[in-house]
Amino acid sequence: MDCVSNLTKDTLIREHTVQAVRQIRNCHKNTPVLIMEHAGYSNSKTNLSRQLECRSANMGTQQAYNDLLVEGVKNIDYISKEDFDFPDDAWVDYVHPSDIGMRQKALVIKSKLLHLCE
16 A cells, blocks of 8 residues: 555644544455555755655554554554665656665565465
């Protein structure tokens, strides 16, 4: 679940993520759920507002994940920005992943899902 692509306000991301996972759990008790951070921006190193935007979004995602763990929600996992570890050429523009970025994202997601489904 990636709730941060077009949201940047941490409180909204936290709220929407928690609500979405609860809705999934109401219908699908054991479905693995991955909560993902924003992978960042290609220009974060030189654009402070992009750094802060990403940090705020990811804070909301982390808080949602922690809230769900405290509630006792099972079979969830978390993917951080650092887990994605995008190289500099992983971007088409400042935010959209290139084929390299999407491949990297897919590999990380696959690894986490395999771990959840063990």
